[in-house]
Amino acid sequence: MNEADTCRTLVVPKLQAAGWDREPARISEQVTFTDGRIFVVGQTARRRPGKRADFILRYRPDMPLAVVEAKPKGSPVGEGMQQSKQYAEILGLKFAYSTNGDEIAEFDYLTGKERILAAYPTPEVLWARLCKAGKISPQAAEGLLTPAYHLSGKSPRYYQEIAINRAVESVLQGKRRILLTMATGTGKTVVAFQICWKLAQARWNREGAYRRPRIATLLRCQRAQLNQRASNTVAAAKSGGIVGAVLIGALEAGKYLFGK
Secondary structure, three states: OOHHHHHHHHHHHHHHHOOOOOOOOEEEEEEEOOOOOEEEEOOEEEEOOOOEEEEEEEEEOOEEEEEEEEOOOOOOOOOOHHHHHHHHHHHOOOEEEEEOOOOEEEEEOOOOEEEEEOOOOOHHHHHHHHHHHHOOOHHHHHHHOOOOOOOOOOOOOHHHHHHHHHHHHHHHOOOOOOOOOOOOOOOHHHHHHHHHHHHHHOOOOOOOOOOOOOEEEEEEEOOOOHHHHHHHHOHHHHHOOOEEEEEEEEOOOOOOOOOO
16 A cells, blocks of 8 residues: 555545544645745756645644644554654644554654554644643634635745744734744735734734724835835735725835734
């Protein structure tokens, strides 16, 4: 039995038995989450294959919790663990699983322990473990699970998703000073917009009142040509009334300011 057969006949049924296929949880199969490193041969640029996870387990569509790497039936259960841990670290996940279809090995980054399991944990169990370790209150957890904005037809890349969720979690936990450092061209405006969107939909505000926040956003562009692109990104926020003011200027640094 090869790896594909193992995934189809042994791994997927066990994930389904644990409830990962029941909404709002989700099983993402054969997920290529990087484009692959570019390298140059002579005068030609080529791209290596991207990193692909066998399964990513999501508690919500925008909240991945674990990665699962499968190897052919009969292989040692821990054969895929190093690869699973590598992917989990790249994706910012706290649970990594390796399986040969019959046995399941789990590595928990919250405790640093590896163990053999008889079955996969349910989505609720993994989420509860994550919230307990991160000291995430029920109210903050509810806000953190607020869906991102997908109506534009584009979903955040994996590193953007990490930045969005970590920033929103910090805000909901009451942290006042938050810094995201991202390279040029990695979608800082998209990340800022999604943070605004999630906080607004979660009705977060400093007073704890049941209302959407008044968010003032300052986008400082290093070139005037970027102004229109930034304007297009935040158009949905302005039309939806969740951003009180959007100021875009051709300045030399990138900075986002959020009000009440």
